[in-house]
Amino acid sequence: MTSEAATAVDPSRKSLLWLVAVGFFMQTLDATIINTALPAMAASLNVSPLRMQSVVVAYALTMAMLIPASGWIADRFGTRRIFFAAIVLFAAGSVLCALSQGLGQLVAARVVQGLGGALLLPVGRLALLRTVPRGEFLQAMSFVAIPGLIGPLLGPTLGGWLVQYASWHWIFLINVPVGLAGCIATLKYMPDLRGAIQKRFDSVGYAMLAFGMVAISLALDGVSELGLRQGGVMVVLIFGFASVVAYWLHAARTPEPLFAPSLFGVPTLSIGLIGNLFSRLGSSCMPFLVPLLLQVSMGYSPVRAGLMMLPIALAGMAMKRFATPLITRHGYRKVLVVNTVLVGCTMASFGLTAPGQPIALHVLQLLAFGAVNSLQFTAMNTITLKDLDGSMASSGNSLLSMVQMLAMSLGVAAAGAVLAGYNGIFGTETAAHTLDAFQATFASMGLITVASALIFWHLPAEVRAAQPAQPEVSGQG
Template sequence: MTSPESPRKSLLWLVAVGFFMQTLDATIINTALPAMAASLGESPLRMQSVVVAYALTMAMLIPASGWIADRFGTRRVFFSAIVLFVIGSVLCALSRGIGQLVAARVVQGMGGALLLPVGRLALLRSVPRAEFLAAMSFVAIPGLIGPLLGPTLGGWLVQYASWHWIFLINVPVGLAGCVATLYFMPDLRAALQRRFDGVGYAMLAFGMVTVSLAIDGVSGLGLHGVGVVVLMIFGFASITAYWLHAQRRPDPLFEPALFGIPTLSIGLLGNLFSRLGSGCMPFLVPLLLQVSMNYSPLKAGLMMLPIALAGMAMKRFATPLILRYGYRRVLVVNTALVGLTMASFGLATPDQPAALQIVQLLVFGAVNSLQFTAMNTITLKDLDGSMASSGNTLLSMVQMLAMSMGVAAASAVLGGYTEVFGSATPLATLHAFEATFASMGLVTLASALIFWHLPPEARAVQPAQPEVSGQG
């Protein structure tokens, strides 16, 4: 990248650090869940709401992030996002019950949801078009480093300090970010303020929340039968109402014409359903290692390193593979491999050789990384300039929604199998985990059928674009 002027360079670092905070906090908590559960008097198998609340809040706010920045200015919104993130982090550390912790994660998610979209918007309006791709590549690096450090750092803090510090470490970084924002973030806003589709946003947000709560309610909220069905009906009715509303409104949140682009429609559906399976792995694997195999938090965090390292190494091979075989073949075959690799964790046992575990994690990390890169680029590749921003926002929302629903679904499945096998002994709990991995792997395997509908001629024509969020 050409050396930018000093203010622009400072802006790049500011946005990158904000992205790092958001991606680190999305992963650092996973290895700490058993320790947090013990401290709060909860079962470690019922802590999914802590993860779901953060991801779901981000999914809800992402569609409104652009309008909020245009209305109040990038500097004020980015500053407020960091403040919310820090306040949420402090509230998480002070929580004395699961309800307080979930509420604090909502506040934290409100801040995290605005960090990357608003920072990316500031770059889009400040960096020359010729340098934008290089700028986004620079900012995307923390999106890879955060998940790399998160699980290990979380395990280390839990083992040698306490779980509260996985949130308190955000405070000094956030305070420094606030000062840097006042100096280096330009105060940009749209020349023409567009109207915000508040009614459509309310319908879409309500639909996302109720569907996610229905899934999470099976295990996290203690809902059964009627309650789950009622929430599901309300959720899907609200999403359907939004779709009908968007077709009549001249300025909807997401243009209905977007869904007339085959690669975007298939890419979004594929993202949603394949991530329902694979998105639960950062949640399930540390739980398996600590609850059923008696790993320490630090050792469980270290065991997540192969996934991140293999994911980073796989990035360089993604474009050549897609150029040679095309998106459809790569995604159909690779989705099946992701599902089968996930299901293979159902064979895990406490006496499994460490080398075999590491190979298993490396393979999953590699195929999962290729999956994310291929899904993200096929979704956005055919969007023109007028639709690129809206399509990118929609993809980011679907990614976070799929992550929250995936964790909720995996928890519901794990809770169901725990009732079948019992939880009185570590062996019974291990059997429940094994069945859960097999089931979630089959969910991912089934999503390969969605990618079969991609046009066979769709291939990469340029290096893979930078990831649009911290989730892949």
């Protein structure tokens, strides 16, 4: 390629990078901006703030469901068309969220948002993979990953500010002008790429896997939100597990399954995925529980509660530079076993939170959790993917992304169920009783996280970080 040709291509490639980065920013911002606004939304919709977890679960679960199909959809219909449709769905879902008059309408609107959000990063990453030279791909993905760090940093504070000085509706309406600009930029800069060979989509396997994820999540959410009795919960839960098992039996007999069972022949991937699921099952509830605790039981304003989430994000960003040296020196198994226990203990420490304590103590707790949680995500993500060859890397990465979003959905649903259970034990929803319920919930979810350290104990002791950790572009780490 001549220098003139390179000069002609570079501006277009740079515009594509910015487009994918902004799409990723929209998705990660919306995943965090809503948590601080939940009490205000609950008051507006005449429901208890302790029963708002379905608003978070609907978004994460929809993303988990659609991620396995995103690659095939982009190959079949083209990256430009699908990226454009993703932005339209995301913006339309945002408008529907702002117009919602009841919790059911809001949950349905979050599903529409999730449909768009699930396609933004995978399709954008696919477009970069097929247009950016191999030698520049890591640098390109590092650039795109930056909004994944800025979104969680900005989201809670911005959400609290909008709730306090405008209304909760604006946390969704701000997506509309960004979405409009994104649609115009997509038509101008997104290449229309399709797969050279159209593979048959495993629709039967996809239906089994999607139904299993939804059923298991609904069973957990049904304990507190849907009002299902124990018998109904057990029926839905058994159907969910049966569907997941049926998928893996189906995948073993299908030439081109969504996720080949041979993936689990790689020990680090299988242990990493299972560890991801159970470890995140505990820790992913923290962005949901902490703002609720601060506002419902501690009397914090939305803005103050949002600002209190900043230490988690700042400590997480600062910890990234120490992850690789720690893993290189001590190995993945030792780091993950010890750090998983630390994550669980820092979570459980929030069970000691009470009004009147020095704010510096709470900031210190949040900094500690942010640091160990960031190290956890980096170590789990890299150990899961490090031993995959080229033919398995794409499928393994999609499976990891799905597990991350599924764990977020299940974690928030489980925390909501545990919180509702303890709230029933401690009495009516006064500030004192809800504080008792929150304290017990933090302790319980921390213990769940500590238990997941047993999974990482099965990693080979000699596995270490041979090179710098790959940039985390999933938005969940």
